[in-house]
Amino acid sequence: MTGPTVAAPRETPPANPLAEFLLRLGDDRLVLGHRLSEWCGHAPILEEDIALANIALDLVGQASAFLAAAGEAEGQGRTDDTLAYFRDEREFRNALLVERPNGDFAVTILRQFLFDAWSVLLLDALKTCGYAPLAAIAAKALKEATYHLRHSSEWVLRLGDGTDESHARAQRALDDLWRFTGELFQTDAVDEAVAGMGIRVDYAALRSRWNDMVSDVVKRATLALPADQPAATGGRRGRHSEYLGHMLAEMQSVARAHPGATW
Amino acid sequence: MEQKPQATPEDPAKLAQFQARIDAGESIEPKDWMPERYRKQLVRMMSQHAHSEIVGMLPEGNWITRAPSLRRKMSLLAKVQDEAGHGLYIYCGTETLGVDRAELVDQLLDGRAKYSSIFNYPTLSWADIGVIGWLVDGAAIVNQTVLAKASYGPYARAMIRICKEENFHKRQGFEIVATLAAGTPAQQAMVQDAVNRWWWPSLMMFGPSDTDSPNSAELLRWKVKHKTNDELRQRFVNLTVPQAIAVNLTLPDPDLTYNAETKNWEFGEIDWAEFHEVIRGNGPCNRERLAARRAAHENGRWVREAAEAHAAKQRRRSTEAA
Numbered sequence: 001m002t003g004p005t006v007a008a009p010r011e012t013p014p015a016n017p018l019a020e021f022l023l024r025l026g027d028d029r030l031v032l033g034h035r036l037s038e039w040c041g042h043a044p045i046l047e048e049d050i051a052l053a054n055i056a057l058d059l060v061g062q063a064s065a066f067l068a069a070a071g072e073a074e075g076q077g078r079t080d081d082t083l084a085y086f087r088d089e090r091e092f093r094n095a096l097l098v099e100r101p102n103g104d105f106a107v108t109i110l111r112q113f114l115f116d117a118w119s120v121l122l123l124d125a126l127k128t129c130g131y132a133p134l135a136a137i138a139a140k141a142l143k144e145a146t147y148h149l150r151h152s153s154e155w156v157l158r159l160g161d162g163t164d165e166s167h168a169r170a171q172r173a174l175d176d177l178w179r180f181t182g183e184l185f186q187t188d189a190v191d192e193a194v195a196g197m198g199i200r201v202d203y204a205a206l207r208s209r210w211n212d213m214v215s216d217v218v219k220r221a222t223l224a225l226p227a228d229q230p231a232a233t234g235g236r237r238g239r240h241s242e243y244l245g246h247m248l249a250e251m252q253s254v255a256r257a258h259p260g261a262t263w
Numbered sequence: 264m265e266q267k268p269q270a271t272p273e274d275p276a277k278l279a280q281f282q283a284r285i286d287a288g289e290s291i292e293p294k295d296w297m298p299e300r301y302r303k304q305l306v307r308m309m310s311q312h313a314h315s316e317i318v319g320m321l322p323e324g325n326w327i328t329r330a331p332s333l334r335r336k337m338s339l340l341a342k343v344q345d346e347a348g349h350g351l352y353i354y355c356g357t358e359t360l361g362v363d364r365a366e367l368v369d370q371l372l373d374g375r376a377k378y379s380s381i382f383n384y385p386t387l388s389w390a391d392i393g394v395i396g397w398l399v400d401g402a403a404i405v406n407q408t409v410l411a412k413a414s415y416g417p418y419a420r421a422m423i424r425i426c427k428e429e430n431f432h433k434r435q436g437f438e439i440v441a442t443l444a445a446g447t448p449a450q451q452a453m454v455q456d457a458v459n460r461w462w463w464p465s466l467m468m469f470g471p472s473d474t475d476s477p478n479s480a481e482l483l484r485w486k487v488k489h490k491t492n493d494e495l496r497q498r499f500v501n502l503t504v505p506q507a508i509a510v511n512l513t514l515p516d517p518d519l520t521y522n523a524e525t526k527n528w529e530f531g532e533i534d535w536a537e538f539h540e541v542i543r544g545n546g547p548c549n550r551e552r553l554a555a556r557r558a559a560h561e562n563g564r565w566v567r568e569a570a571e572a573h574a575a576k577q578r579r580r581s582t583e584a585a
Binding site for chain 1 (some may be wrong): 317320321324327328329330331332333334335336337340341343344347348350351354389439442443446447449450555558559562563564565566567568569570572573576
């Protein structure tokens with residue numbers, strides 16, 4: 001006699017790896033862009049109000065392009081807006097790093113710097129990939145990301161090699177954020193599947209170059225590179241921190257109160 | 264009009280020469296001689312304008328995180344970024360008159376300087392973002408188009424550049440309004456409610472009535488202003504009423520009627536008691552706006568100090584290397 005089936009696979013692999021890969025790229029930028037936009041009107045100097053809004057704008061623009069491509073790849077008629085506004089937190093695929101709360105300006109800058117260095121390298125690899133729609137978006141986004149990295153690197157130098165207080169804050173931010181960087185280089189079945197479609201990224205090489213870039217700036221900023229520690233992961237499978245749900249509740253509130261409306 | 268006695272009285276010959284240049288339509292440039300009072304009036308107007316751009320980021324920033332589509336989120340981010348840019352640009356213009364930005368910011372934060380009272384009203388729904396673009400930027404454009412002919416060159420040039428962007432903001436705002444007005448019943452109700460709340464404060468943006476405007480005569484004589492507050496307010500109403508009609512929205516004024524003879528849309532009495540109360544600091548959000556600016560300034564102090572310390576270290580290093 002057979003009872004109800006209780007044994008199930010540990011993980012269900014994503015049905016559409018290409019769409020999944022594009023969602024990850026889009027969600028990273030949507031969530032980080034949103035976080036930066038929270039600074040609007042509250043930055044330490046007017047020039048940074050302008051710069052942070054500008055970077056937020058670029059990131060949301062990139063997110064829109066990646067999410068639209070994800071919707072196309074998925075082929076179920078979902079647009080960038082449906083994907084941004086009508087998915088729950090478990091369906092978001094961003095890395096945990098980008099959903100970290102803004103904290104003080106040092107946390108925002110260090111989070112940005114760690115992301116920008118990675119993003120520049122990843123986009124540079126993707127701009128020559130074999131999937132043309134992705135290559136085109138990556139090429140355009142790379143130009144913006146290069147500027148973002150310059151901005152965040154300069155601020156890491158100023159904060160690290162500024163006053164005792166700014167140095168301490170920058171070091172604390174770097175130490176706190178470090179465990180979220182490992183996830184950026186993790187690969188899974190999705191990466192393997194898209195490699196077969198011409199989207200090949202050598203994450204080991206990417207990580208080594210990222211380490212060099214980050215170490216160089218951190219050293220010049222007179223900061224100390226944190227020791228290796230176990231990576232906090234889960235974002236790529238929709239297992240987020242508790243922070244993301246609150247962010248999405250705010251971001252999606254108007255759109256969800258009026259489903260089907262045009263804005 | 265009466266002026267306060269000054270420590271050093273202006274040379275009458277120079278004053279006459281200055282007025283002659285103004286009357287001839289010449290532009291006054293930073294290094295030119297100008298009456299102290301002219302300088303003061305311009306510092307007052309320009310810094311108020313810059314402060315308004317900065318404080319104005321707050322009510323709109325309130326909806327960036329809730330904008331209902333990615334396109335709207337991006338255009339609102341771009342708009343608020345433009346406003347910060349305008350603020351920066353006008354602060355720089357004010358520096359040509361010998362006052363630096365840090366001093367002006369201090370005046371804003373300790374409550375000595377004013378900014379446009381419109382930003383002391385709360386943004387309560389997404390529709391407010393459309394209505395602010397349409398009415399508030401619309402009113403600002405009516406003011407600034409005239410200021411673009413102001414006698415002080417740096418201010419006039421700043422206004423020309425800023426007006427171009429404001430026109431773009433106004434079009435975006437009106438597009439949001441038109442979309443909502445043609446939307447679901449809930450969206451229509453939302454936008455009508457926003458218009459009802461912002462209409463009168465928008466009319467107040469032109470300042471006190473001509474019969475009660477202490478600075479007007481002097482500013483007109485010096486061609487800093489070319490039109491009176493009431494003339495500009497009427498121009499704004501005449502421009503805006505047909506736009507409201509076009510998108511099927513009503514305006515909360517039972518006295519609003521078209522006078523075929525004067526071709527003016529005549530409107531009811533502004534609540535001047537409310538106008539003065541908001542200026543005195545008793546509007547719905549005066550305290551919150553200043554508190555937010557102060558908090559940003561205080562929380563950012565260590566960042567500004569770090570940037571200065573780093574720049575000083577860099578200078579020292581390059582001197583040592585040389």
